[in-house]
């Protein structure tokens with residue numbers, strides 16, 4: 001049960017002083033108004049208070065004198081009676097809220113512009129209680145900083161999850177939509193507690209039966225899911241197959257400029273909105289990794305996206321069009337192509353050609369969720385096109401929820417990156433929140449990491465990535481430390497030794513993982529297909545465009561403007577020069593941008609080869625230290641979660657040693673250069 005509840009433990013308050021201070025608040029609560037979202041807010045409030053204070057609250061449906069917590073919209077609560085001035089709250093956005101102690105701190109007002117804001121505010125209040133914070137002078141005005149805060153499920157209807165590491169899908173089984181709607185509801189509770197407001201519920205690779213999700217075979221069941229999610233403020237989106245007109249209704253073509261195709265999509269969209277009146281829209285992977293798209297008809301991606309956008313526009317629907325478009329059938333002997341260039345090369349020339357309700361979805365890096373990549377140069381390059389970030393909460397290339405890798409610090413680095421698109425201070429976080437270019441629609445989405453395992457995420461500690469993702473995109477200015485600490489205390493309780501220990505483990509984990517895997521930004525070196533564990537040449541001579549170019553003399557990909565693929569030229573100055581120039585390129589990305597001899601000296605003072613040896617020995621040692629630290633927590637957290645994580649650490653250790661030995665041996669044999677410290681290399 002503790003595993004299942006994740007960060008919504010609502011652990012009983014045992015600190016007497018704290019309990020006595022606040023128990024009165026839990027006696028009477030009022031949620032004013034009547035809507036599915038307000039009902040969710042009330043349910044959560046009752047549940048949380050009961051669990052923490054151990055007494056049932058009396059519930060009022062108006063702002064009764066007896067109520068101590070009063071929740072509702074600005075319209076429904078008599079703000080003036082509590083000395084509050086509505087005009088002062090005008091800057092809040094539609095999802096924002098106020099949490100304030102009033103009437104000599106006897107009451108707490110939980111007020112918002114919209115029902116959704118009330119739900120978020122209730123979660124905030126419960127979070128403060130979970131963190132045992134003072135409520136005495138609470139006076140919080142909050143608005144989310146990003147508009148769309150989305151998750152993409154990569155779930156297939158056979159019940160499998162593409163890149164899923166925690167069991168089967170909670171949405172589908174046996175080619176049908178699940179009947180276990182309780183679990184969907186619990187997922188919705190978790191997501192609303194971290195402010196997620198949109199979700200696409202099927203894999204971006206749409207083929208086979210998934211194509212039919214937009215037909216009346218499945219729409220009634222999709223609508224049931226949408227109903228549940230809606231009550232938690234979450235909009236439902238579907239990934240679609242660009243060839244749907246052909247595959248569903250046998251049209252001759254899916255050409256985006258063909259009038260019959262246009263009519264087909266218009267009718268299709270109308271049909272969807274009959275079932276789901278607030279349907280969010282489509283997520284589209286086109287002309288990528290064998291998925292169909294406009295290229296088959298000699299049309300471009302603006303033609304493709306606009307076809308769908310026109311159909312969705314009358315209903316307020318959106319097209320989320322992915323920029324993960326590249327040739328996955330490259331000739332490895334041809335060095336003039338570079339997969340890293342692809343998204344920019346495809347989409348930059350189309351800037352301004354997309355309709356208003358299209359959003360381009362851009363992966364954080366130019367390749368594919370590696371442990372270290374530069375920020376995609378498309379951020380900043382699109383000045384006239386709505387855009388959103390795509391992260392991956394699922395740890396496809398970062399340990400697959402066996403190895404510990406807390407990703408918030410990585411995401412923060414991306415969001416803080418200065419693109420210089422409009423001069424200094426043009427940070428990615430200000431592009432994806434829509435402010436830098438005044439985009440109508442913008443936001444952040446990420447591939448989810450959950451499945452039907454009891455604890456949702458396989459490794460219990462991977463819950464921190466889901467939690468952290470939601471909290472970070474709500475407010476990118478939160479620090480990784482703050483987020484980690486919130487998560488630990490809501491999940492494992494208040495014991496300071498537990499909090500400090502796990503916090504350190506989480507914060508160190510990304511660099512540990514990087515230490516024992518692919519060095520200095522070069523990426524890949526993983527086993528093909530499943531992507532877990534080392535395989536240095538696994539992709540080296542393959543069509544996927546993912547190379548390290550290691551030979552006896554050196555390693556790295558020359559992406560410079562003068563002698564390489566020119567990728568560095570896709571950035572604005574001074575980033576362009578910084579990456580292009582060997583002297584100024586940061587160590588951690590050196591091999592992403594440059595091909596250098598093994599004896600090249602890094603800024604750290606070490607040679608590349610010695611760096612490889614040192615980090616790989618160190619990484620595996622650090623995993624042993626993680627295990628020791630975790631063992632020190634035995635008895636301080638419940639046995640089920642303790643064992644769950646212990647088991648994963650054993651797998652991580654095995655993995656780290658394998659990486660260490662394969663990488664070190666490979667480069668020792670290639671280079672013939674011995675380790676300065678004479679450690680064992682096979």
Ligand code: BDP
Pocket residue numbers: 162163204205285289324368369396
């Ligand atoms: C890669 C995954 C692949 C996805 C693809 C995508 O390996 O399974 O389909 O990205 O984002 O990371 O479309």
